[in-house]
Amino acid sequence: MRSKITPDGRKSPGRKKSTFIEEARRRQIVRSAITTIASGGLAQASLARIADEVGISKSVISYHFDGRDELIEEIVVALLSESNRFIRARVDQELGCPAKLRAYIEASFAFMAEHRENFVAMVDIWGSFGTVDAKRAFNATAYDPCRRHLEAILRRGQQEGDFRGFTPRTLAATIQGSIDGVMLQWVFDEGAVDLAECAAELTIMFDLATRNPAGGAPTTGSGE
Amino acid sequence: MRSKITPDGRKSPGRKKSTFIEEARRRQIVRSAITTIASGGLAQASLARIADEVGISKSVISYHFDGRDELIEEIVVALLSESNRFIRARVDQELGCPAKLRAYIEASFAFMAEHRENFVAMVDIWGSFGTVDAKRAFNATAYDPCRRHLEAILRRGQQEGDFRGFTPRTLAATIQGSIDGVMLQWVFDEGAVDLAECAAELTIMFDLATRNPAGGAPTTGSGE
């Protein structure tokens, strides 16, 4: 019972009641749905099949979610936030931007290895954004935060003189892309790529590619 | 009605009649289907809609293809081979493995830029491989050839002393992943990443990351 009938604008704020049991059910459904999608593909993940996986009736899903689309949206949010939270925690533990960058890449792969299901589901969902707008919206939700996180690290690293003078935005896209691209191959066939080796390779590579050859002096503070 | 007549594995050879007009129709349908998928997503690309795009009747598709799945398979093949042919041609023009590697990356991005539709469709299709087997099959068709191509370049480069002593297989996966990962972001939002800049960044980076610091001497004959 999400947005009820009220078709007025209000929705996000407060979100009505959100009982404890309600939230629990939602999480349970989301989790089961991820499993269902991961094992059979998004197309096969009908409400019926998901409900079956949870062990409830189809209409329970309709009761807790405003429709299949809202469920999928929530799945996306769950998948992204789980991963982001993990990575961010690891990054925050490190001091110095080179270490943070390394942590970002390593944490990304570490999380992957532990949550294969999430990523298999994610790749299946990727294809479901039919319209250009939906794709763009997904980009805004999924990629922009990651890239901005990376960008912040890179930019600060430049200010602190650890990184050389590249375009932070482009490098952020490149780093995130490298991680996702390797992930993608691994999703399609777990045995096709060695996640750990790729992680190591990328870590070294981007460390090399970002480092300031001049040493630890701040880029902006060239007036030593 | 394709495999009704020849249910054995082989496909291209024999193929009963394969009239000229027949092949033309098939290509026409495949091309239109790609456009349809790219513009509205795979889910919206029903036979009806594709037929509409071509300007023919639904049943024509059923007539020429052994079902929707065969059509999509053919689309995948078409998408991959177009791209691979282009890249391979560019790579073959170059002498020396570092140049070939550079060509591989640059050609990949060049082809993307010219055929956005192909990649948008591809990403949509990615999600449609529901089962683990289907995913693995796609990996075999789509990624293995690319990685093997890269691997061959890398390995030969090592033999010729241009490249350092990395694991070719892992680096191949990493390179291909970097290209695809950037592509992915660009598919979701054309304006989110600058394809050319990323290409340049990756080219430099992988050149840097593969080069043999010792110079042009062959890796195997290092202890000379």
Place this chain on the structure above:
Amino acid sequence: MRSKITPDGRKSPGRKKSTFIEEARRRQIVRSAITTIASGGLAQASLARIADEVGISKSVISYHFDGRDELIEEIVVALLSESNRFIRARVDQELGCPAKLRAYIEASFAFMAEHRENFVAMVDIWGSFGTVDAKRAFNATAYDPCRRHLEAILRRGQQEGDFRGFTPRTLAATIQGSIDGVMLQWVFDEGAVDLAECAAELTIMFDLATRNPAGGAPTTGSGE
């Protein structure tokens, strides 16, 4: 839960508790339901929407009414009795059958004008009597009392010599029909008919059509 306790025919008398608050709730629900139906049609008036309009939970309705059907039945009763009471009061104030007839017609239209919602809802509900039996039952509840009322006026008017020798039953049906038919058009489009003008026209017309040309002498005693 109404008839669970008393599954025999009788309804009003006994009715178990019929707390004051209980009756209030029922009336409140009925009133809100009328509004809901009038504004969105019977089909859209689900228990959920009605409950929403009242500001209570769906199950409250199920608690107070023995199902959706009982609710609608009660709505019908409410709509009819409100109107009938009003008309009857006006008619009773008049002396002489021609005046009573005029009052009947004028009161009908006066009530309409003041309670548009009621009639919009009524027309929507009309269509919901699916079976022949349900329709006949509605006829017995809704039309027979009205026609009998009119019939009584007409017959007495004939006895008193004010009206000519028509068939009271038929004329009653005709008068009631004229009122309802105009109302119907007005329900579909408030601006399409001028209620007051139609009322005036009908009043004059039926006065003309019922009057005894011979004057005030009683019909039965015509040969005096």
Place this chain on the structure above:
Amino acid sequence: MRSKITPDGRKSPGRKKSTFIEEARRRQIVRSAITTIASGGLAQASLARIADEVGISKSVISYHFDGRDELIEEIVVALLSESNRFIRARVDQELGCPAKLRAYIEASFAFMAEHRENFVAMVDIWGSFGTVDAKRAFNATAYDPCRRHLEAILRRGQQEGDFRGFTPRTLAATIQGSIDGVMLQWVFDEGAVDLAECAAELTIMFDLATRNPAGGAPTTGSGE
């Protein structure tokens, strides 16, 4: 296969092909649907039940009609046009407006008597126009033409001096209303009203109510 996928404006003109068999099916479905609605009510007339009545599969209806709504719309059109055509033909046979008016009323009732099913279905459908807009649209389709037809007769009758100086528009609404109102009671219970008697009563009454007391002199041509 009505409006296909093309969501551009064009639709009504040409209407694609409209094969002979296609039109036959549509008529067959419409006819059966009317029967279904008349016998069980609109709510019970699901696509499944209608398809059952025709003896076809549910999806055949979806194939020939753009959805349930289009089917119902077509039913409305069919019901109205059948009746209107019949009445118009009868009216056109008469010379002189008083005769035409009499013919209009008599034809209305004659058609009713022969096509009870149509009117039972119609009354059921009346309630299905939920929104104000839908109601207004129905008014425009159903009532306006009738009223305009009557209005034309009345106005011409005034010009020719047969009718007195009433407001044509109001009287048209009143006449149509009287017919429909009687019909309504008859729909709810066939035995409750005597159609023929009501028709006779109304015919006389409206003849009386419209006639110019001054005789056959044209109203406008007062300068005798």
Place this chain on the structure above:
DNA sequence: CATGAATGAGTCTTCATTCAT
């Protein structure tokens, strides 16, 4: 008295596929 949660029957609709022409 009231409610949140759950249910299952039933609705419309879409789709790939088949078949006679």
Place this chain on the structure above:
DNA sequence: AATGAATGAAGACTCATTCAT
């Protein structure tokens, strides 16, 4: 070689109703 017509399976969704709290 092509098509219009038909089909049945499956989908998402809505709704009145029930039940424990």
